[in-house]
Amino acid sequence: xxxxxxxxxxxxxxxxxxxxxxxxxxxxxxxxxxxxxxxxxxxxxxxxxxxxxxxxxxxxxxxxxxxxxxxxxxxxxxxxxxxxxxxxxxxxxxxxxxxxxxxxxxxxxxxxxxxxxxxxxxxxxxxxxxxxxxxxxxxxxxxxxxxxxxxxxxxxx
Amino acid sequence: xxxxxxxxxxxxxxxxxxxxxxxxxxxxxxxxxxxxxxxxxxxxxxxxxxxxxxxxxxxxxxxxxxxxxxxxxxxxxxxxxxxxxxxxxxxxxxxxxxxxxxxxxxxxxxxxxxxxxxxxxxxxxxx
Numbered sequence: 001x002x003x004x005x006x007x008x009x010x011x012x013x014x015x016x017x018x019x020x021x022x023x024x025x026x027x028x029x030x031x032x033x034x035x036x037x038x039x040x041x042x043x044x045x046x047x048x049x050x051x052x053x054x055x056x057x058x059x060x061x062x063x064x065x066x067x068x069x070x071x072x073x074x075x076x077x078x079x080x081x082x083x084x085x086x087x088x089x090x091x092x093x094x095x096x097x098x099x100x101x102x103x104x105x106x107x108x109x110x111x112x113x114x115x116x117x118x119x120x121x122x123x124x125x126x127x128x129x130x131x132x133x134x135x136x137x138x139x140x141x142x143x144x145x146x147x148x149x150x151x152x153x154x155x156x157x
Numbered sequence: 158x159x160x161x162x163x164x165x166x167x168x169x170x171x172x173x174x175x176x177x178x179x180x181x182x183x184x185x186x187x188x189x190x191x192x193x194x195x196x197x198x199x200x201x202x203x204x205x206x207x208x209x210x211x212x213x214x215x216x217x218x219x220x221x222x223x224x225x226x227x228x229x230x231x232x233x234x235x236x237x238x239x240x241x242x243x244x245x246x247x248x249x250x251x252x253x254x255x256x257x258x259x260x261x262x263x264x265x266x267x268x269x270x271x272x273x274x275x276x277x278x279x280x281x282x283x284x
Contacts (some may be wrong), residue, residue, distance in 0.1 A: 028267035029175075077171055078178075090171045097169075097216075098266045101245025105265075112248030118168060118218055 007157050013107070015138050018151055021102035022142055025095060030075040030144075037143035044150070045069065046084055047129060048096035049120045052104070055113030058134045058155030060103065062096035068147035084123060093119030099151065161281075162189040162206065164235075166199040166213040166225060167243070172266075176212050176243060176273070183274035185210075185281075196220025196228065203234040210281065211235060213260075215244040215251065226258035239280035243268065 005013060019036050026034035045066040052058045064072070070081045073091040081088050097119050104110040122129070131137070131154035138153040163180060165173045173192045181187060191206055193199040195217040202208075215222035222242060229235055241262035242255045252263050262276045 025267045028269060073171075077174060087171060090169050094169045094172050098245055101247065101266060105247040112250040116216060116245060118216060 010157055011136065011138065014103075014136075014153060014155070015140065017103050017106040018099075018138065018140055018153055019142075020106065021099045022140075022149075022151060024102050025098045026144055029095070029098065030072060032075060032144045034142045034144040034149070036140055037148070039141040039143055039148040039150075041150075042148060043125060045123065045125060046089065046092055047122045048089075048093045049122065049129070050096050050100040051117030051120075052100070052114055052155065053117070054115045055110050056104075056155050058136075058153065059131055060096060060100040061129055061152040061154070062092060062099065062149060063152065064092070064147070064149040068144075068149055071145060071147050072149075089121040089123065093121045103153075159186045160188045161185055161209040162191065163187055163210040163212065164191045164193065164199060164202055164206075164208045166193040166196065166211070166217070166222065168194050168214065168217040170194070172214070172243075179268070179270040179273040180210075180212070180277065182270040183277060185277070196222060196225030199225050200228055200232070200234065203229065208235060208238055209284075210277065211238055211240040212243055212277075213240065215242060215246050215255065223254055223258050226255070226260060230259050237284065239277070239284060241276055241280065243273075 022034045044063045046069050047063045050060045069088050073088045074080045076091045104114045134154035136157050140151050165176050167173050177190050191202045197220045213222040240260045242260045243264045245266045247265045
């Protein structure tokens with residue numbers, strides 16, 4: 001039986017899995033790679049939240065600006081939105097859902113034991129999301145095309 | 158596989174369109190695509206329409222995909238119609254549960270059109 005991971009190893013693994021999941025979802029569904037990058041924090045207009053429960057409690061949040069959200073929606077649907085509308089919110093929610101599902105699928109103890117909520121999407125500016133109970137916050141920024149997205153994983157260790 | 162009717166059950170309208178596109182890219186001649194946002198709507202669609210293929214998500218509000226399958230079975234709806242789950246849930250337990258509930262195929266999101274073709278066409282050919 002493999003030895004349990006230390007806290008630092010667990011955090012490192014969660015971070016690595018997040019990077020892999022983001023790129024797998026973007027590459028497969030959107031036809032574009034999504035790689036970690038140091039990105040200057042841009043004005044964000046939308047966030048999708050997927051709750052995690054069971055073997056791990058927390059949430060995964062995907063944040064991006066309006067331009068990135070519309071670009072992702074266009075790649076996903078083939079249609080070019082003119083504003084952040086219901087289709088854009090749906091698309092962002094579904095992308096976050098797939099990243100969360102892919103992320104947990106990399107960990108044997110989470111693949112069946114961690115349950116996902118349906119997406120919640122928040123639209124607006126100048127806000128910050130906090131998880132009241134999560135002891136760990138992993139934040140990663142990614143670049144695709146000329147756009148950026150940010151993923152935040154709130155969970156316990 | 159000409160002139161088919163498919164029922165796509167997913168709470169995301171964007172995903173329903175993506176699945177439809179993947180089915181068409183797989184070569185299915187779809188003359189009608191019915192959409193449902195959850196298991197309740199899926200059952201209502203099956204009570205009113207005859208379908209040749211059912212694609213369903215698992216995690217949905219109101220009624221999830223597994224309960225949708227069980228209700229289909231208990232009400233003898235769409236008997237003999239191939240059912241394929243397309244879902245973010247990839248654990249062996251979920252796959253087993255879906256197959257036990259009546260699904261014949263399982264595709265994990267994210268997916269490619271080729272994966273849809275590989276899972277769906279053999280099931281339709283076997284009908």
